[in-house]
Amino acid sequence: MxxxxxxxxxxxxxxxxxxxxxxxxxxxxxxxxxxxxxxxxxxxxxxxxxxxxxxxxSECCQVNKPFDSTALEDDLTEKLFGQHLAHEMIYKSLTKFLSNENPRKPLALILYGRTGTGKNLVSKIITENVFDLGEKSKFVHLFVSTLHFPHDNLITTYKDQLQSWIRGNSSECARSIFIFDEMEKLHPGIIDAIKPFLDHSNNINGVSYRKAIFIFISNAGGDLISRMMPLIFNSGKCREDLKLKDVEDELYDDLYNNRNSGFWHSGLIEKNLIDYFVPFLPLEFRHVMKCVLAELRLRGLHKDERLAYRVAIEMTYVPKDTKLFSDKGCKTVAAKLDLIL
Incomplete structure (x- = not known):
């Protein structure tokens, strides 16, 4: 000693x-x-x-901290635009899970759709409503496929490291949040390493994972959603009338059978370990306008509809004939606003 x-x-x-x-x-x-x-x-x-x-x-885990569902609802309303399906699903799933003192399994969410539609924003909102420090919390763990799992020849090593990381951090805080970004760039099979942690188990080797939250973010399914939307519009439905049942079967199949989704023939889907598949719809011009106004508010600038229009009109829209949807969602709004200002 x-x-x-x-x-x-x-x-x-x-x-x-x-x-x-x-x-x-x-x-x-x-x-x-x-x-x-x-x-x-x-x-x-x-x-x-x-x-x-x-x-x-110090930052403490505070597993049994009361959950403020009203604050979550306000955040989703003020910050997330054009995603009524995601809004409803995130609010209900998170409120139900965090209000349950004894959940049967961890909460597992897949957020998928085109880039710039709000997936990472929702992930941020979730962390901020669970921990005071949000994404900066030591109990929030972010994995980026291209950064943390770049080499195909190290799959076995990645799986071992991933299991060890989740096991160690869950033992420190049962309410840990694990976020996996760029799932569409993840080598097929790696994500199945966490399958034991998502199952209905009281504990594994003395560690309980039932209060943990797993968030998977993927751009997979974005092209399929964009192709489906005009067909839905042509059938007489407006965007806000769209229900999850209108799209979930095709999107579910696309995630499972697409080699570039990160979930190709994944045991997480096969064994029904994903609790909610949350689709993010492509954004229209009116939603981009709201994103610009939100960015102005974030910077402490006054509301300016004319400026918001100038920024939104500078974005690129697809398809070429109708220009219904923003090609990059709201992802480049801040950069466009910098140029105009």
Whole structure:
């Protein structure tokens, strides 16, 4: 065992408070050092409330923190545009899951559709409504396919590392959030490494995963959705009348049978371990306008409909004959706004 060194006077004071309460210790300390050391000692000895400790000194897991569904609804309404299906599904699924003290399995969501339609935004909204630090929380873990799993010849290694990472972080916080981005670029089969964690199990080797949240983000299905939308419009339905049942069968098959979806013949889909398939529809000009206005509000600028129109009209729209949908959704709105400003 390594020898203990008192490298800082505050360390000795902390030791004296916790381990040797009957020994009188007099140490000359700077006021600031004394303050922080005493606060830390109070936290560890129970004199400091968990609320102050978790909010000031450290981030705590807080698995049983009450969930504010109203705040989630407000965020989705104010920030997510043109996605009535995603809005409804995310609100209901997250509210139901986070209000359940004893869920049967982790929550698993697939967010899929064209780029720029709000998938990463929804992921951000979810993290911010679960943890005060949002995406910066140490309990939120983001995996990007091209960054974390770039080499096809290391699939076995990636699977082992992925399982180890999920196991270790779930043991630290049962409410951990795991986000997998760019699923369409992930080598088929890698994602099945997490299949045991998504099943209906009380625990695996002493670790419970039932309160964890898994979010899979993919651009797969975007082209199919874009092809389906005009057909739905031509049948007499407007966008807001669209129901999940109108599109889910074809989109489900596309994810499972498409080699470039990240879920090709995946056991996660085959064994019904994905709780919700959340489609994101292509955005129209009116939705891009709302994105511009939201960006202005985010920058602290006043509402300017004329400026929003100028930015929205600069975007490219497809298909060429009708120009119904924004080619990149709202993804380049901030850059276009910078150019015009």
């Amino acid at each position: 390594a020898a203990v060194r008192w490298s800082h006077p505050g360390t000795w004071l902390l030791f004296s408070l916790l381990v040797a309460p009957h020994i009188h210790v007099v140490v000359s300390l700077e006021p600031i050092t004394t303050g922080f050391t005493i606060v830390a000692a109070m936290a560890l000895t129970g004199y400091l409330s968990s609320e102050i400790y978790c909010g000031w000194l």
